[in-house]
Amino acid sequence: MNQEQVSNLSTEPDVPPHRYTAALAGRIEQSWQDRWAEEGTFAAPNPVGDLSDGFAEHANATPKLFVMDMFPYPSGEGLHVGHPLGYIGTDVYSRYMRMLGHNVLRTMGFDAFGLPAEQFAVQTGQHPRVTTEQNIVTISRQLRRLGLDHDRRRAIATMDPDYYKWTQWIFKQIFSSFYDAAADRARPIEELVAELDAGNRTPAPGTNPYGVAWSELTVQQRNSVVDAHRLVYQNEAPVNWCPGLGTVLSNEEVTAEGRSERGNFPVFRRPLKQWKMRITAYAERLLADLDGLDWPESIKLMQRNWIGRSIGATISFPTDRGASIEVFTTRPDTLFGATYVVLAPEHPLVEELTIAEWPEGTTESWRGDRDQPPEAVAAYQRVSSRRSELERQTDQRVKSGVFLGSFATNPATGARIPVFIADYVLTGYGTGAIMAVPGQDERDWEFAEAYALPIVRTVAPPAGFEGKAYVGEGPAINSANDSLDLNGMGVAEAKAAMITWLVDSGHGRARTTYRLRDWLFSRQRYWGEPFPIVYPIDGPDVDRPIAVPDEALPVLLPDVEDYSPRTFADDDVTSEPEAPLARATDWLTVELDLGDGVRSYRRETNTMPNWAGSCWYELRYLDPHNETAFCDPAIEKYWMGPRHEGDPGGVDLYVGGAEHAVLHLLYARFWHKVLFDLGHVSSREPFRRLVNQGMLQAPAYTDARGMYVDASQVESRDGGFFYDDAPVRQEFGKIGKSLKNMITPDDMFADYGADTFRLYEMFTGPLDQSRPWDPKAVIGMLRLLQRMWRLVIDEQTGSVRVGDGPVDAASLPVLNRVIEGVREGMESLRFNIAIARITELVNHVTQSYADRPTPRALAEPLVLMIAPVAPHVAEELWSRLGHPESLARTDFPAADPRFLVDDTVRIAVQVNGKLRGSVAVPADADAVAMEAAARREPNVIAHLDGAEIRRVISVPGKLVNFVLG
RNA sequence: GCCCCCGUAGCCCAACGGCAGAGGCAGGCCCCUUAAAAGGGCCCCAGUGUGGGUUCGAAUCCCACCGGGGGCACCA
Incomplete structure (x- = not known):
């Protein structure tokens, strides 16, 4: 090992003095990075405002292009070689498009608030601001060393008060709006109040529990009615409480196993008063507008599934206790087969429908082993509240439930049918109650079998059908009463006929429901944006949430002595959330004059989730220093506005990982649509085109015990792998500390230079494809650059060896076909084929001009073509070829069609x-x-x-x- | 269980329904070298996961299965 290093060193003098080595590459790269920074090469002018210098000269008449990466969390580990894959891809594309004459905007910021940054700070015992700032410095250095074409004037970090001032401002906009279902858009809440006052509107269903008209309500009652309309509201409802993280979480942050997406801690459903955003008001638009987006189908599908629209009907089942049970079903055509009703255990009618004694003849199995229904019900509720989280993953799917003792009436048959609670019915979906149709539903069939309930088929299964529930297509049977006959109809026809009958008879109506729930927006953590909300300490509107005036923004995050969240044992169900900001005693109360004189207020102590900052950062990139608006409308329109009828507008290319499919990407779309409704942006969607970059997997090695060993110390010989002379097993996995296979860009810069690294990452496959990282294969790209360098520079003397002689007739078709192929690769983000074409040309020219000067007419297009991928060496060669200006805006070579045939x-x-x-x-x-x-x-x-x-x-x-x- | 993506040379990957190979790695030989290498040149290597179908013609389109990856999973 040591000997090898020594001998390597001793050979250094024999390398030709002007060969393109990693050391020379490093010098060239850093000097060009300095020059780009000094000259502001990648400054993209805005049409107006403080960044408009140069717009009239070189942007006005050219098309614009806004290219973006998903910005990183500044984690303490810095970047590994997997992170830059997308960044390099967007860099190549944006450099290429700039050479085609576009005014290209590209920059990078930091997603600096949130759990990752906070957890790192807690681990190291330092304030999150300190560690986050350090990490930003490290990652910024790594990004600069990559040679990315960022307009650094536009960099932002979500934790900067100048930034989160506007996050809070947008929160206020959402808070100050309601969804006008008739107009199908958000509108300012004052307009709602005015219309209610004028009598042009009545409160939305469910917002006025007082039983009297708006005009009869007290001021306090009116306030609560108005607050219930807001797009941000508080209510008490079952939420995801994660004791291990010490905070509540949104549905999107909880995995199918009932654990936290981050940290993998158990999550419990429990009722708590929390802030929510009314994303459900946008469910239909979020779904419909997916069609107009240039996104991977898989991501669209995941969003469609998450939104989960189902079309059906609600049906009202009268009960013998008075109250009616409203159920939701997507199969109203099967109503004649509904033989019992099931409520979710938490359903609000459970108490009322639970009678004191078991009715005569109640089957033993229906009683839950208790003497009276109330006991049985209480016991079942207790068990199921625990079971739903822990046993979901064991996947037993054993149906259980308890009879409430009361009966409902099937409105189609008039039959008296029993009412159960069972935890296979979910509280939050539909109405939290179902009509059970065992003949056409597998879950209902299982339950009916377990509890000996009647089964009536209302769709005829095909001949020879041997299954239990039949969920397929077929003619209706057993489905007629005095005023309705579905028999013989197909499913679709029967559905329509049933809905008509339900409406006419007053038993139900058509209804569409969504799986999507409102976004739980408050977190009991320190490191996030404070809410711009205060509560009066006394007075008639005591405890009513009130937004602070715009002039009071930003509401600064106070320093507290103990910023770590109060966390609990993972499984401590009884723990209560406790916001760290509640400890900031000086900050907690504030004297404000909100129009009715100076009064005392207490502040909201929850913070926003880390998704908040990333919901709108694309807009701040556009106009990062604006002090009077989050973004000038003219600037937004220029960069993101729709370009033609039907175009949603948005960022022209957005690249990032698929793991954000239903988190960031759904939340950001929601915020953008609110801003659109309120007239603040002209684009309907934030991201017109989305590409998911693939994941890099690096070799990792396990020893005989199955433990991971440091991959960098593993030797390959004799067809096997060895660590400390002991054989180890190779596998491929996610790059990181846990597999001990971390490779950093810094390693690559030192061993090969940034250009070689960039080439290698782009060469191994199309941008959107995952691939293994093969450390041994990088050398090929260095060889390519060395050959190209040698075509222009004499390795012995360092002089330019390019001549003005003519290009061989044989080389012209090669050159032009290569240009054609390179353009095709660049445009389709398949940089691997572009690089292969360039290699082809380099090899051709190397052979054809081994003993004579390379013609300038071949050398120059070659340098320009490789510039988007290997910009530093290209700039260096371009400069040595006699061009004083950067090639960043030089025309990209165009193929001469004459030589293509x-x-x-x-x-x-x-x-x-x-x-x-x-x-x-x-x-x-x-x-x-x-x-x-x-x-x-x-x-x-x-x-x-x-x-x-x-x-x-x-x-x-x-x-x-x-x-x- | 359901849905989506992917299977081409030892490896990573190319190939408008039209001659399976552009490029790289590894391997072999040669040149340059006291020597070696991350220098240069040449060479070797698959019939496209399996089975059907459509077609004059299929890696490419369709169906089924196998293998790998990802998503969803009592959503009524």
Whole structure:
């Protein structure tokens, strides 16, 4: 090991003095990075405002392009080689588009608030601001060293007060709005109040529990009615409480196993008063507008599934206790088969429908082993509240439930049917109650079997059907009463007929429901944006949440002595959330004059989730220093506005990982639509085009005990892998500390230089494809750059060895085909094929001009073509070729169509689809001429000999195929 | 269990329904070298996961299955 290093060092002097080595690459790269910074090469001018310098000169008449990466969390570990994959991809694309003449905006910020930053700070015992700032410095250095074309004037960090002032301002906008269902958009809440006062509008269903009209309400009652309309509201409802993190979480942050997405701690459902955002008001638009987005189908599908629209009906089942149970079903056509009703255990009617004694003849199994229904119900509720989280993952799916003792009436059949609670019915979906139709629903069938309930088929299964519940298509049976006859109808027809009957008879109506729930927005953590909300300490509006005036923004995050969240044992169900900001005693109360004189207020102590800052950062990039608005409307319109009828607008290219499919990407779309409704932005969507970059997996090694060993110390020999001379097993996995296979960009800069690193990352496959990281393969890209360097620079003398001589006739078609291929690769984000084409040309020129100067007309396009991928070495060579200006805005080479068509082409000749030869024909030869030429091919003649030719396929420029009879 | 993506040379990857190979790594040989390498040149290597189908012709389109990856999972 040591010897090798020494001998390597001793050979250094033998390397030609001007060879393109990692050391030379490093010097070139850093000097160009300095120059780009000094000259502001990547400054993208805005149409107006403080960043508008140069707009009139070189942006006004050119198309614009806004390219963005998902910004990183400044984690303490810095970047590994997997992170830059997307950044390099967008860098190559944006540099290419800039050379095509676009005004390209590209920058980078930091998602600095939130759990990752906070947890790192807690681990290291330092204030999150301190560690986060340190991490930002480290990562910024790594990004700069990569040579990315960022306009650094536009960099932001979500933790900066200048930034989160506007996060709070947008929160206020959402808080100060309601969703006008008729207009299908958000509107300012004052307009709601005015319309209510004027009598043009009545409170939305469920917002006025007082039983009297708006005009009769007291001021306090009116306030609570208005607050219930807001797009941000507080209510008490079951939420995801995660004791291990010490905070509540949104549904999107909880995995299917009932654990926290971050940290993998158990999550419990429990009722708590929390802030929510009314994203459900946008469910339909979030769903419908997916169609107009240029996004991967898989991501659209995940969002569609998450939103989860189902079309059906609500049906009212009267009960013998008075109250009616409203159920939601997507199969109203099966109502005649509803033989019992099930409520979720937490359903509000459970208490009322639970009677004191079991009715005569109640089956033993319905009683839950208790003497009276109230006991049985209480016991079941207790068990299921625990079970729903812990046993979901064991996947037992054993149906259980308890009879309440009361009965409902099936409105179609008039039958008296029992009412159960069972935890296979979910509280939060639909109405939290179902009509059970065992004949057509597998879950209901299982329950009916377990509790000996009647089963009535209302859709005829096909002959020979041996299953239990039949959920497929078929004619309705057993489905008629005095005023309705569905028998014989197909499912769709029966649904429509049933809904009409339900509406006419007053038993129900058509209804669409969504799986999407309102976004739980408050967190009991320190490191986040404070809410711009205060509560009066006394007075008539005591405890009513009130937004602070815009002039009071930002509401600064106070320093507290103990910023770590109060966390609990993972499984401590009884723990209560406790916001760290409640400890900031000086900050907690504030004297304000909100229009009715100076009064005392207490502040909201929850903070926002870390998704808040990333909900709108694309807009702040556009106008990062604006002190009077989050973004100037003219600037937003220029960069993000729709370009044509039907275009949603938004960022032209957004690249990031697929793991944000339903978190960040859904939340950001929601906020953007609110801003659109309120007239603050002209684009309907934030991200017009989305690409998911693939994931890099690096080799990791386990020893005999199955423990990971440091991958950098593993040797490969004799067809095996060894660590400390002991054999180890190779596997591929996510890069990181846990697999001990961390490789950092810094390692690559030192060993190869940034340009080689960039080339390698782009070369291993299309941007959106995951691939393994092969440390040994990087060398190929360094060789490529060395060969290209050698075409321009003499390795011995360092002088330019490019001449003004003509280009060989043979090289012109190669050059032009390569240009064509490189452009195609750049445009389709398949940089691997662009690099392969460039390599082809480099190899060709290397061979053709081994002993004479490289023609300038070959060297220059070559340098320009590689510039988007390897910008530093390209700039260096361009400069040595005599161009004083940066090539960042030099025209990208264009293919001359004259050289793309050959005079003659070789076409394939097939007999019965099998290749039997090839012939050269003029490129413009027609089908007849091609066939004639093909018939002269000796091998073809042999295969045609004596056979009857049934048909001849002759495709000009492609092939001739003889089909024999 | 359901849905989506992917299977091409030892490895990473190319190939408008038209001659399976552009490029790189690894391997072999040669040159340059006292020597070696991350220098240069040449060479080797698959018939496209399996089975059907459509077609004059399929890696490409369709169906089924196998293998790998990802998502969803009592959503009525």
